[in-house]
Amino acid sequence: MKKAAFIAVIVGTASIIAAGSVLAKGGPDGPGGPGMRMSFEEIDTDGNGEISQAEMDAMKGARFAKTDTNGDGVVSLEELTAQGVKNVAARAEKMLKMRDANGDGVLSQEELSKPRRAGQMFDRFDADGNGSISKEEFEEAGKHMRQRGKGHHRPGQQPDAETEQN
Secondary structure (H helix, E strand, O other), X not given: OXXXXXXXXXXXXXXXXXXXXXXXXXXXXXOOOOOOOOOHHHHOOOOOOOOOHHHHHHHHHHHHHHHOOXXXXXXXXXXXXXXXHHHHHHXXXXXXXXXXXXXXXXXXXXXXXXXXXXXXXXXXXOOOOOOOOOHHHHHHHHHHHHHOOOOOOOOOOOOOOOOXXX
């Protein structure tokens, strides 16, 4: 039972972090919106092989306009929430397609509880490698998840150590 509760906490934490990153990025996989990442070529609208500040600003403006559904130049809580719901729904649909091993359109507990890198996640949380996760390790891993992408090292890893690519 403790294992199921632990998995539920991990899945819940990951869901909250994913939802936050979805809103921050403008879509589940990047600024292009649900299910797609914008390529360099899409941002480089003049095709000169370089992305200018103006092109970045145009991309941000287009993303803002997509969220500002009534076109009043500001994004309300309702508009932001509606965009977030669309993005989370698209991510959930993608997750269902990726994990639905038997193709029945639903996820069993077995299909859901075998996330990619599940063992790696436990190993990263278990910084001292003793086979269990202490409260301190759990809190450090949560801190790392919140700081991910800001140049911080993984729990249990020295700041100057080489990082592996996942």
